[in-house]
Amino acid sequence: MNTPEQILEVDGLVKHFPVKIGAVIKRTVGHVRAVDGVSFTLNKGETLGIVGESGCGKSTLAQVLMRLEPPTAGAVRFHGEDIFTKRGAALKALRRQVQIVLQDPYTSLNPRMTVADIVGEPFEIHPEVAPKGDRRRKVQELLDVVGLNPDFVNRYPHQFSGGQRQRIGIARALALRPEVIICDEPVSALDVSIQAQVMNLLGELQREFGLSYIFIAHDLSVVRHLSDRVGVMYLGKMVELGTEAEIYTRAAHPYTQALLSAVPVPDPSVREGRSRIRLTGDVPSPVDPPSGCRFRTRCWKATEICSTEEPELTVRSGGHHLSGCHHAHEENLLPG
Amino acid sequence: MSTPPAGPLVNTETSAAPGPTGLADAPLLEVEDLRVEFHTRDGVASVLNGVSYHVRAGETLAVLGESGSGKSVTANTVMGILPVPPARITGGAIRYRGEELLTADEERRRELRGEHVAMIFQDALSALNPVFTVGFQIGEQLRTRRGMSRRDARARAVELLDMVGIPGAKQRVTSFPHEFSGGMRQRAMIAMSLALDPDVLIADEPTTALDVTVQAQIMDLLADIQREREMGLILITHDLGVVAEVADRIAVMYAGRIVEQGDVHQLFAEPRHPYTEALLASIPRLDSKGTELQAIRGLPPTLTRIPSGCPFHPRCPRVRDVCRETDPPLLALPGGRASACLFAEELAQS
Numbered sequence: 001m002n003t004p005e006q007i008l009e010v011d012g013l014v015k016h017f018p019v020k021i022g023a024v025i026k027r028t029v030g031h032v033r034a035v036d037g038v039s040f041t042l043n044k045g046e047t048l049g050i051v052g053e054s055g056c057g058k059s060t061l062a063q064v065l066m067r068l069e070p071p072t073a074g075a076v077r078f079h080g081e082d083i084f085t086k087r088g089a090a091l092k093a094l095r096r097q098v099q100i101v102l103q104d105p106y107t108s109l110n111p112r113m114t115v116a117d118i119v120g121e122p123f124e125i126h127p128e129v130a131p132k133g134d135r136r137r138k139v140q141e142l143l144d145v146v147g148l149n150p151d152f153v154n155r156y157p158h159q160f161s162g163g164q165r166q167r168i169g170i171a172r173a174l175a176l177r178p179e180v181i182i183c184d185e186p187v188s189a190l191d192v193s194i195q196a197q198v199m200n201l202l203g204e205l206q207r208e209f210g211l212s213y214i215f216i217a218h219d220l221s222v223v224r225h226l227s228d229r230v231g232v233m234y235l236g237k238m239v240e241l242g243t244e245a246e247i248y249t250r251a252a253h254p255y256t257q258a259l260l261s262a263v264p265v266p267d268p269s270v271r272e273g274r275s276r277i278r279l280t281g282d283v284p285s286p287v288d289p290p291s292g293c294r295f296r297t298r299c300w301k302a303t304e305i306c307s308t309e310e311p312e313l314t315v316r317s318g319g320h321h322l323s324g325c326h327h328a329h330e331e332n333l334l335p336g
Numbered sequence: 337m338s339t340p341p342a343g344p345l346v347n348t349e350t351s352a353a354p355g356p357t358g359l360a361d362a363p364l365l366e367v368e369d370l371r372v373e374f375h376t377r378d379g380v381a382s383v384l385n386g387v388s389y390h391v392r393a394g395e396t397l398a399v400l401g402e403s404g405s406g407k408s409v410t411a412n413t414v415m416g417i418l419p420v421p422p423a424r425i426t427g428g429a430i431r432y433r434g435e436e437l438l439t440a441d442e443e444r445r446r447e448l449r450g451e452h453v454a455m456i457f458q459d460a461l462s463a464l465n466p467v468f469t470v471g472f473q474i475g476e477q478l479r480t481r482r483g484m485s486r487r488d489a490r491a492r493a494v495e496l497l498d499m500v501g502i503p504g505a506k507q508r509v510t511s512f513p514h515e516f517s518g519g520m521r522q523r524a525m526i527a528m529s530l531a532l533d534p535d536v537l538i539a540d541e542p543t544t545a546l547d548v549t550v551q552a553q554i555m556d557l558l559a560d561i562q563r564e565r566e567m568g569l570i571l572i573t574h575d576l577g578v579v580a581e582v583a584d585r586i587a588v589m590y591a592g593r594i595v596e597q598g599d600v601h602q603l604f605a606e607p608r609h610p611y612t613e614a615l616l617a618s619i620p621r622l623d624s625k626g627t628e629l630q631a632i633r634g635l636p637p638t639l640t641r642i643p644s645g646c647p648f649h650p651r652c653p654r655v656r657d658v659c660r661e662t663d664p665p666l667l668a669l670p671g672g673r674a675s676a677c678l679f680a681e682e683l684a685q686s
Contacts, residue, residue: 053547161635191402192574196618196631203628218547221577225620225629244625262552263622264577268600271581278556279549281503282517334623 004043007179007212008065013038013074015057015064019287030287034060036236037074039313042180047206047213049227049244051220051259055283056233058216062184065214066100067091078180096126099173103185105165109157115168116153119143122175129176142171147201163194170201174209182214187222199226220263224248232256235286235294238313242321252319252328255295260333270335277333293326301327362434363390364568365414365453365536370428372409372592374639375421381639383409385592386428388666391536391568396559398579398600399572401589404636407572410589411538415455416445432536450481454529458541460521464513470497471509474528481532496527500557519550526557536568537561543578555582576619580604588612591637591647594666598673608675608683610652646677654679 016031035057042048052058063069065076067083076083078094086094102108109118119139123130130138140150146167157165166186173181183202187195203226205211217223223230230247232240232255240253251257254277261277279298284290290297296306305326313324372384384406391397401407412418414430414437430437432448440448457463465473474496475489484492490509497505500523513521522542529537539558543551559582562569573579579586579600586603588596588611596609607613617630634651637643643650649659658678666676669684677683 053549163635191636192576192615193402193618193632193636196620196629197633199620200629200631220548221620221622224622224625248622248625258549260622262549264552264555264575264581265622266576266580266604266616266619267623268580268583268604276552278552280553282519282550283547 004046006041007044007079008042008214009075009077009080010038010040010042010065011075011077013061013064013076014072015060015069016072032286033236033289034286035064036289038233038236038238039074040231040238040241042212042214044179044212045206045210046228047215047226049223049230050214050216050233051218051223051230052233053218053259053283055235055286057236057286058233059184061233062100062182062214062216065182066098067095092126096129096176097178098180098182099176099178100182100184101166101169101173101186104189105162105169106157106189108169109165111157114154114156115139115143115148118157118168119171119175122172126176138175139171142174143168145174145205146171147197161194162190163197166190166198167201170198170205174205177209178211180212180214182216184216185218186215188217188219195222202226220248220259232259235283235289237294237324238322239295239325240321240323241313242323246321249332249334250320250330251333252316252321252323252330253295253325254299254301254327256323257331257333258298265335267335274335275333293324295325301325303327361392363392363431364433365570366390366429366431366434367410367414368429368431370410370413370430371426372406372413372418372423373426374423376640379640382642383423383592383639384413384428385642387589387592387594389587389594389597391570393535393568394562394566396562396569396571396582396584398583398586399570399589400574400576400579400586402574402636404591404639405589406592407589408540409592411455411540411570411572414449414538415453416449450477451532452534453536453538454532454534455538455540456522456525456529456542458544460518460525460545461513463525464521466513469510469512470516470524471511474509474524474531477528477531492531493527496531497524499530500524500527500561501553502527518546519553522546522550522554523557526554526561530561530565533565534567535565536570538570538572540572541574542571544573544575551578558582576615577622588615591642592639593647593676594674595648595676596674597666598669599671602671602673606684608669608673608680609648609677610654610683611648613683614651614653654683 013035014037015035016033018028019030020026021029050058064071083094116139119142120135123135139153143150148167187198215226224244227244229243231238234255240256251260258277258279281298284297292307292309293311296302311324311326313322316323316328319330368388370384370387374381374383387410399407437445471490471493474493478484478489478492494505494509502508502520502523543554583600586600587594590611596612614632618632632651637647645660645662646664649655664676664678666674668674
C-alpha cells in the first residue's frame with residue numbers, strides 16, 4: 001500500500017458526562033466516563049469499523065466526532081485542522097464534509113416531512129451545493145443513487161419499509177457530497193434479508209464517491225464485511241486496533257478474543273469444535289471503572305500488574321498491531 | 337389457596353395423556369395447520385396460513401424468520417396470549433401430548449399451558465412487573481398454583497435464581513427488575529419460566545436485546561437447562577448464527593407459513609427452498625471477508641396482500657411461470673425434511 005492520505009485524526013479524545021443529583025440545587029456526584037482517551041486515524045477511502053458492546057462509548061464517540069457534543073479533552077483534526085476550534089463559516093464548511101447515518105430509520109426521519117424535504121434539507125443550509133431551482137432534480141438523482149424510485153419524492157417516511165427508510169437516511173447524508181460518513185449501527189434495525197441490500201449499497205457508494213466511513217456496530221460479522229481496519233472498544237477505551245485480518249484472525253486482547261468466540265457462526269458443522277471463552281458477569285459501571293486495566297474484572301489472564309498499571313494501546317512484543325493488554329497474545333479464535 | 341400441591345396434579349396429567357405413553361418419539365407439543373388472521377384498518381391480514389410444527393422431549397426446534405413471518409404469532413397462539421380481537425384463529429389445532437388445546441375448556445387450557453408450557457420473551461424489562469420484586473414474581477405461580485406459603489415460595493425463588501446463575505441469589509431475590517442488568521433480567525425470566533417444571537419452553541428471541549458476550553452466556557444456560565430436564569425447546573429467532581449453534585431441527589417461516597423444515601445440518605448444507613438458500617447467502621460471515629453479499633431483492637410481502645401462488649415468487653431467483661399461480665404445499669422430502677417449493681428436488685441437484 002502506498003502512503004494513504006489521512007483525513008481524520010482523533011487524539012486522546014475524552015468525553016465525560018456529569019452525574020447530577022438534587023431537584024433544585026444540582027450537585028455533580030461523579031462522571032460517566034463514556035469515552036476516555038481514544039486515538040485513531042482515518043484514511044481517505046477506507047472504512048474504520050468500531051465494535052464494542054452497549055455502553056462502551058462507541059455512539060458517544062460518533063456524537064463527539066459530529067461535533068454534536070463538546071469533548072472534555074483531546075483533539076479531532078480534519079485535514080490537520082482542529083474541528084473544535086472552528087466557528088462560523090469554517091464550521092459550516094466542516095459540517096458539509098462530515099455526515100452521519102443513524103441507526104433507527106423510524107425515528108431519524110421527520111414523519112411530517114416528505115422525502116424531498118428530508119433529503120433536500122441540507123441544501124437549505126448549504127445553498128451553494130444546489131441552487132434553489134435545481135434541488136428537486138438533485139434529490140431525485142440522490143434517490144436514484146441509493147436505489148429508490150425518483151418518483152417517490154412526495155411520499156412520507158411511513159410509506160416506506162425499514163430498508164427503504166435507511167436508504168433515505170443515506171441519501172440525506174450524501175446530499176452535500178461529504179468526505180466522511182459516520183455510520184452508527186446503520187443496519188442493526190433491519191431484517192436479515194434487507195441488511196445485505198443496505199450493506200452492498202454502502203460499499204458501492206464508497207467506491208463510487210471515494211467516501212471514508214467510520215462504521216460503528218455491535219455485529220462483528222457486519223463490521224468485518226465492510227471494514228478495512230477495526231477498533232475494539234471496551235468501557236470508553238480502545239483496547240485493540242488493527243487491520244480487519246489482524247483483529248479477526250490474530251486478536252491479541254482477551255476481550256477481543258472473548259467477543260470473537262461468543263459470536264455464533266452460521267455453520268452447524270463447526271459448533272462442536274469451536275473454542276469458547278465465556279466471560280462472566282457484566283460490564284462494570286462507566287462512572288467508577290476498575291483501576292488499571294478496565295477489563296481485568298472479567299479477564300481470565302488478569303494479574304497484579306493489571307490492577308495497578310493501565311495498559312497502553314501499543315504494538316506489543318511478537319505482535320503487529322495495537323493492543324492494550326499487559327498479557328497480549330495473538331490467537332485465532334475462528335473455527336476452521 | 338387450598339389447592340393440593342404438585343403431586344396428584346402431575347399424576348393425573350400423565351395418566352390422562354392418550355395414546356401409547358412412554359414413546360420417546362411422540363411429540364410433546366404439536367401445532368397443526370394453524371391459521372390466524374388479524375382484522376386491521378387496511379383489511380384482513382393473513383398472519384398464519386397453515387403452520388405446522390412439533391417438538392419432542394429433549395429437542396430444540398428453531399423457528400427462523402424475519403419480522404412479520406408469523407413466528408411470534410404462532411408462539412403467542414400456543415400460549416393463548418394472542419389479542420382476540422383483532423386476531424382470530426380461523427383453523428388448525430394445538431396439541432400437548434396429544435390433547436387438543438384450542439377446543440378444550442378454559443380451565444383445562446389454563447392448566448395445560450400454565451403447568452407444562454412456559455415462555456420467555458425478548459424484552460425482559462417489559463415482561464417483568466416493575467413494582468414487584470423479582471422474588472415475588474417468581475414465587476407468584478408457586479403460591480397460586482402450588483399453594484405454597486410466602487416463605488416457601490421465596491425459598492424456592494432463591495433456589496431458582498441460584499440455578500440460573502445469579503450471584504448472591506439470597507440477597508437478589510428482593511431486588512426489583514430495574515436493579516438487574518439485561519442479562520440478569522433474562523436469567524430471572526428463565527428462572528420464572530422454570531418454576532413449575534414445564535416440559536416445553538418457548539423462547540421468543542431470548543437474546544436479541546443482549547450483547548454478544550451475554551448472549552453466549554444465556555444460550556449456554558438454556559442449553560444446559562434443556563439437557564438436564566429433557567425439555568422440548570422452541571427457539572424463535574431471526575439469527576442464523578444462533579440457530580446453527582443450538583438447534584436440532586429448523587422450521588423456516590415466510591409470510592405466515594413454513595417454507596422449509598429439516599435437520600439443522602442438512603438444512604444449512606443443502607437448503608431445499610430458495611428462500612433458505614438466499615438467506616444463507618445474504619449474511620456476512622465472521623470467518624471470511626467477502627466482497628459483495630448476495631442480497632435478496634425486494635421486500636417481504638404485506639400480509640394484507642400476499643402475492644398469488646408461492647408468496648416468495650416476486651423475490652425468488654429461481655421463479656418460473658407456474659410459481660405465480662400455484663401455492664405450493666409443504667411436502668415431505670427424503671431424510672425427514674419438507675419444503676414448500678415446487679422445485680425442491682431440482683435445488684437438491686444444483
